[in-house]
Amino acid sequence: MDDQKAYAIVGHSMLRPDAREKVRGRAVYVADFRLPGMLFARVLWSDRPHARILHIDTRQALDLPGVYTVVTADDAPNTRYGVYLKDQLIFARGKVRHIGEPVAAVAAESEAIAEKAIEKIVVQYEELPAIFEPIEAMKPGAPLIHPDLESYEATYPKIVKGNVCLYTRLSMGDTEKGFEDADYVFEDTFKTQPMYQGYLEPRGAVASFDFNDKLTVWTSNQQILVCQAELATALEMPMTQVRVIGTAIGGAFGGKLKTSVEPIAALLAKKSGRPVRLVLTREEDFIASRARAPYILRLKTGVKANGKITAKSVELIADCGGYSDHVVGTMGLAVSFSQGPYKIPNAEAKGYCVYTNNPNYSCMRAYGVHQMCFATESQMDIIASKIGMDPAEFRRRNLAEDGDVLVTTQPLRSVTVDQTMAQVLKACHWEEKRKASKQRGVKNFYGIGMANTILNMGLLSSAAIVKINEDGTASVLTGAVDLGTGNHTALAQIAAEELGMKPNDVNIAAVDSDSSPYDLGQIASRTIFDCGNAIKLAANDARRQLFATADEVLGAEGRELRASEGNVYVRDEPDKKISIRDLMGYRLYFKGGPIIGRAGWLGKPGFDHLVGEGYPQPPSVTFVFGTHVAEVEVDVGTGQVKVERITAAHDVGRAINPLGVAAQIEGGVVQGMGYALYEEMQIHEGVVQNPDFLNYRMPTILDAPEIVPIILEIPEEYGPFGAKGIGEPTNMGPPPAIANAIYNAVGVRVKELPITPERLLHALDDKKTREA
Amino acid sequence: MKHAIELTINGKCYQIEVEPEERLLDVLRDRLGLIGAKEGCSTGDCGACTVLMNGQAVTSCMILAVAVDGADITTIEGLEKDGEIHPLQKAFIEEGAVQCGYCTPGMILSALALLKENPEPSDDEIRRALAGNLCRCTGYTRIIAAVKAGAERMKNHG
Numbered sequence: 066m067d068d069q070k071a072y073a074i075v076g077h078s079m080l081r082p083d084a085r086e087k088v089r090g091r092a093v094y095v096a097d098f099r100l101p102g103m104l105f106a107r108v109l110w111s112d113r114p115h116a117r118i119l120h121i122d123t124r125q126a127l128d129l130p131g132v133y134t135v136v137t138a139d140d141a142p143n144t145r146y147g148v149y150l151k152d153q154l155i156f157a158r159g160k161v162r163h164i165g166e167p168v169a170a171v172a173a174e175s176e177a178i179a180e181k182a183i184e185k186i187v188v189q190y191e192e193l194p195a196i197f198e199p200i201e202a203m204k205p206g207a208p209l210i211h212p213d214l215e216s217y218e219a220t221y222p223k224i225v226k227g228n229v230c231l232y233t234r235l236s237m238g239d240t241e242k243g244f245e246d247a248d249y250v251f252e253d254t255f256k257t258q259p260m261y262q263g264y265l266e267p268r269g270a271v272a273s274f275d276f277n278d279k280l281t282v283w284t285s286n287q288q289i290l291v292c293q294a295e296l297a298t299a300l301e302m303p304m305t306q307v308r309v310i311g312t313a314i315g316g317a318f319g320g321k322l323k324t325s326v327e328p329i330a331a332l333l334a335k336k337s338g339r340p341v342r343l344v345l346t347r348e349e350d351f352i353a354s355r356a357r358a359p360y361i362l363r364l365k366t367g368v369k370a371n372g373k374i375t376a377k378s379v380e381l382i383a384d385c386g387g388y389s390d391h392v393v394g395t396m397g398l399a400v401s402f403s404q405g406p407y408k409i410p411n412a413e414a415k416g417y418c419v420y421t422n423n424p425n426y427s428c429m430r431a432y433g434v435h436q437m438c439f440a441t442e443s444q445m446d447i448i449a450s451k452i453g454m455d456p457a458e459f460r461r462r463n464l465a466e467d468g469d470v471l472v473t474t475q476p477l478r479s480v481t482v483d484q485t486m487a488q489v490l491k492a493c494h495w496e497e498k499r500k501a502s503k504q505r506g507v508k509n510f511y512g513i514g515m516a517n518t519i520l521n522m523g524l525l526s527s528a529a530i531v532k533i534n535e536d537g538t539a540s541v542l543t544g545a546v547d548l549g550t551g552n553h554t555a556l557a558q559i560a561a562e563e564l565g566m567k568p569n570d571v572n573i574a575a576v577d578s579d580s581s582p583y584d585l586g587q588i589a590s591r592t593i594f595d596c597g598n599a600i601k602l603a604a605n606d607a608r609r610q611l612f613a614t615a616d617e618v619l620g621a622e623g624r625e626l627r628a629s630e631g632n633v634y635v636r637d638e639p640d641k642k643i644s645i646r647d648l649m650g651y652r653l654y655f656k657g658g659p660i661i662g663r664a665g666w667l668g669k670p671g672f673d674h675l676v677g678e679g680y681p682q683p684p685s686v687t688f689v690f691g692t693h694v695a696e697v698e699v700d701v702g703t704g705q706v707k708v709e710r711i712t713a714a715h716d717v718g719r720a721i722n723p724l725g726v727a728a729q730i731e732g733g734v735v736q737g738m739g740y741a742l743y744e745e746m747q748i749h750e751g752v753v754q755n756p757d758f759l760n761y762r763m764p765t766i767l768d769a770p771e772i773v774p775i776i777l778e779i780p781e782e783y784g785p786f787g788a789k790g791i792g793e794p795t796n797m798g799p800p801p802a803i804a805n806a807i808y809n810a811v812g813v814r815v816k817e818l819p820i821t822p823e824r825l826l827h828a829l830d831d832k833k834t835r836e837a
Numbered sequence: 838m839k840h841a842i843e844l845t846i847n848g849k850c851y852q853i854e855v856e857p858e859e860r861l862l863d864v865l866r867d868r869l870g871l872i873g874a875k876e877g878c879s880t881g882d883c884g885a886c887t888v889l890m891n892g893q894a895v896t897s898c899m900i901l902a903v904a905v906d907g908a909d910i911t912t913i914e915g916l917e918k919d920g921e922i923h924p925l926q927k928a929f930i931e932e933g934a935v936q937c938g939y940c941t942p943g944m945i946l947s948a949l950a951l952l953k954e955n956p957e958p959s960d961d962e963i964r965r966a967l968a969g970n971l972c973r974c975t976g977y978t979r980i981i982a983a984v985k986a987g988a989e990r991m992k993n994h995g
């Protein structure tokens with residue numbers, strides 16, 4: 066493995082160049098965007114959870130002065146699209162399946178006029194029986210939400226029945242025997258809530274058609290090239306006629322995937338012949354959200370008296386709401402990682418994704434593994450406490466190692482959870498603190514709890530093009546947008562390191578599907594890993610061309626060349642050197658021609674067949690591990706939990722930009738804490754009860770705990786300069802670590818998120834009653 | 838019915854005719870192109886639209902334009918002097934307190950209002966002053982550090 070000291074740029078903290086325009090208020094987000102003649106759009110969302118559309122009357126809306134056009138399903142192709150299962154349409158056709166489903170949209174001179182027009186659209190509905198509980202929806206005879214489900218196209222081996230749009234089952238070893246061998250068997254059911262991504266910039270897009278009927282869309286989407294492809298499918302246009310350009314993004318966290326507002330803006334632009342801007346209000350963004358899907362997780366685990374786990378089986382039920390969206394994918398990962406980072410020889414995992422008439426759920430940071438991690442790591446503590454073992458010791462006895470096999474039958478590699486655990490426990494003085502007295506004052510109790518995390522790393526394809534400019538700088542074309550995470554800074558560091566340039570001499574170009582090469586998007590913590598690999602390879606390709614010319618110009622005769630700070634030199638004779646700028650002059654005007662470095666990347670796992678029934682995911686390239694410890698104070702009088710400190714150790718392989726890694730850990734931890742304690746989209750009969758930031762409570766600066774990030778760097782063979790991505794795992798640890806810390810403090814276990822004061826008080830009451 | 842108002846924004850005097858339902862945020866963004874004030878919620882709950890009104894941090898989505906007649910407004914665009922960014926802006930960059938940047942202008946202005954009144958705030962005072970500004974990206978740690986570093990820098994800049 067390369068020695069970190071050998072790197073001039075990678076591994077050194079860098080300030081983000083984009084921060085300059087952001088602190089000045091100059092970064093341009095979608096809502097800041099204006100084109101000449103631009104109209105403003107508003108959407109009519111379904112206010113019924115399940116209803117037949119009998120008639121839509123748009124005449125009065127069209128009659129309003131200032132209104133240009135109204136669109137409904139009649140203006141949209143009748144082509145279903147979707148990422149795993151093609152069940153979606155731009156506008157509801159024939160019936161609505163959830164509140165917040167688009168029914169019609171208006172483009173007008175101003176948002177105020179468009180809003181008035183929306184109120185004038187009359188929709189006649191005939192109510193259909195609606196269903197809101199996934200378990201009810203699974204029962205025979207439940208009203209069918211997608212009667213045509215059987216005929217929908219899917220990217221996975223589809224096993225469907227009634228409202229179940231995905232059934233998957235994985236197994237390994239002999240679970241039955243494993244349970245027989247166990248001294249104790251634990252069965253626990255956990256529940257997680259719908260979580261809103263809470264990006265501060267609501268979703269939006271600007272769409273415009275030119276005279277050749279080519280569509281251009283500006284959007285703060287996190288998958289620009291996927292958005293292009295999905296728009297083309299949904300609008301029945303060739304991809305050459307669809308251009309998608311990324312704007313500044315005000316946060317995404319899994320809420321700005323594929324398409325959402327983009328096709329609506331496009332249809333309005335097409336029909337009105339004018340550019341159209343559609344930016345959701347916060348309330349709409351909630352109601353039409355793609356929140357993290359709620360899960361029911363039933364876990365059964367067998368353990369020997371010596372603490373060895375003999376078998377585990379899980380049954381997971383995810384509520385999709387009206388459409389499958391990414392929920393199917395989250396289930397794939399949830400079942401894959403149902404063992405956690407533990408060696409469990411006999412395992413079984415079943416997953417069901419179920420349509421209901423709840424809002425259209427989807428995914429968020431750490432996909433389905435997030436929900437799974439809460440259940441697994443909570444149950445680990447339940448077991449440890451029952452068998453009288455320290456939770457850290459119990460975990461240690463079961464930690465997975467390289468070569469241990471997941472329930473997908475894929476062998477694990479790069480397992481470093483033993484080290485993240487060791488580091489974090491030492492840093493937070495685990496042993497002493499577990500033993501320390503809990504009581505602080507009359508009603509307050511201190512507690513400390515831990516959780517381990519495991520996640521897949523590396524997902525599908527990325528590509529990059531590196532252009533060497535005549536002034537000796539480089540431009541990198543990639544499909545990767547910067548979500549706000551600072552990934553463009555780290556990607557520039559990767560390119561600069563490989564090219565031997567100063568980081569500020571590398572520009573990561575704005576993403577434009579007309580010129581940016583393919584990229585799956587800024588999802589799955591894949592940007593540094595997958596895009597980073599593509600960029601490193603493309604930079605290497607450019608360097609190879611530069612070196613060929615340098616060899617000739619310097620008369621190096623095949624001796625080893627090096628590049629640094631914009632110069633190429635002979636390694637053993639550093640005085641023999643030439644600037645990249647001069648090399649480019651030579652190339653452009655004398656010999657060789659322009660330099661384009663290019664690379665495509667598809668991370669190849671050491672495992673290429675999928676097992677199990679109905680499984681929707683590709684295998685992982687590699688894996689990423691971490692450990693969190695939470696310290697809390699619980700007030701048993703009010704049920705309030707104050708998180709005092711979270712110590713978070715993550716193995717990132719190599720921290721390309723250590724400052725950026727620490728910032729990811731801090732932000733992820735606080736989001737995870739919100740999920741643990743406060744955040745829940747409250748849904749009653751399909752209606753979001755709290756569609757605003759007052760009632761949907763995200764952590765404020767008053768709640769933010771002390772965060773101690775611990776960055777481990779155990780280089781990953783497949784990562785660029787050894788790096789792994791870290792966006793998501795940072796968000797997984799806090800919910801179970803906090804739940805476990807609460808148990809440690811007051812001896813009650815809350816198995817349903819969020820752990821609100823009411824739930825906690827209730828659990829404390831139950832405990833009192835039991836003890837009495 | 839339009840109303841004529843007169844106000845100072847970033848040191849410049851403006852006379853504007855506004856609609857009764859128009860908000861200060863709309864005037865800034867849509868009429869004057871001052872896009873630094875962001876709209877995150879429209880209900881006064883996120884702080885992204887924060888500006889200074891007569892030195893106080895206010896959420897401009899909650900203030901009607903007719904109510905700012907005669908006021909002195911500072912937006913994020915008004916912090917630069919002679920092409921130099923404000924020491925507090927510099928501190929946000931250097932402490933790594935900026936991620937997606939959507940909360941940043943509002944955060945900086947809320948912090949500035951605090952520092953004008955209290956040049957050496959404690960952590961708790963910073964937290965209380967910024968309690969109305971949501972940030973979904975940073976976890977707030979670096980924002981607190983940036984406000985402290987900004988306070989230092991402002992002292993040194995006199």
Ligand code: FES
Binds near residue numbers: 878879
């Ligand atoms: S937009 Fe004004 S407080 Fe959120």
Ligand code: FES
Binds near residue numbers: 939
């Ligand atoms: S930096 Fe994204 S909301 Fe604060």
